[in-house]
């Protein structure tokens with residue numbers, strides 16, 4: 421029997437609780453704010469406010485993300501309750517089951533863990549970075565290697581793995597519409 425919308429929303433929440441990629445700096449660098457929201461936001465969101473070319477944002481990872489949203493029942497930014505990624509849209513359209521969506525999130529998290537481990541190994545640093553922070557560190561490393569005109573096979577392979585992971589994120593979690601209207605990445609925003 422088809423579930424009513426409330427049942428479907430509860431099922432979607434279960435997917436989000438297992439995920440958090442739109443809050444934790446896996447998908448996006450910043451989350452967009454509506455005009456006039458500044459001044460009405462939770463304290464730490466106000467502190468991470470930024471404006472880029474007349475568009476207002478708060479920076480990600482969100483301070484309130486701690487495995488899952490820690491202020492779920494409190495007032496948040498409009499984007500927090502309105503954002504729906506491609507995975508949720510696919511789930512709503514019946515293109516993926518809840519079980520498979522949660523499994524996809526689990527596998528994606530596992531790959532992200534492996535990328536972080538590999539970054540730590542080849543950089544010799546033990547710092548724990550988000551995926552988008554890894555991309556920034558990788559970009560710096562590539563520039564540094566270009567200047568020295570030296571090639572490093574392990575960094576090249578790592579960059580290729582990050583590109584593949586980014587493509588999978590785009591395919592499964594981002595949509596063109598979300599990307600343009602609701603969120604920003606540093607490449608677009610700066």
Ligand code: SF4
Nearest residue numbers: 436439440441442505
């Ligand atoms: S990326 Fe999608 S599934 Fe994951 S928390 Fe955000 S809206 Fe939910």
Ligand code: SF4
Nearest residue numbers: 443482484485489500
């Ligand atoms: S307040 Fe909650 S839902 Fe909004 S970005 Fe932060 S962790 Fe995510």
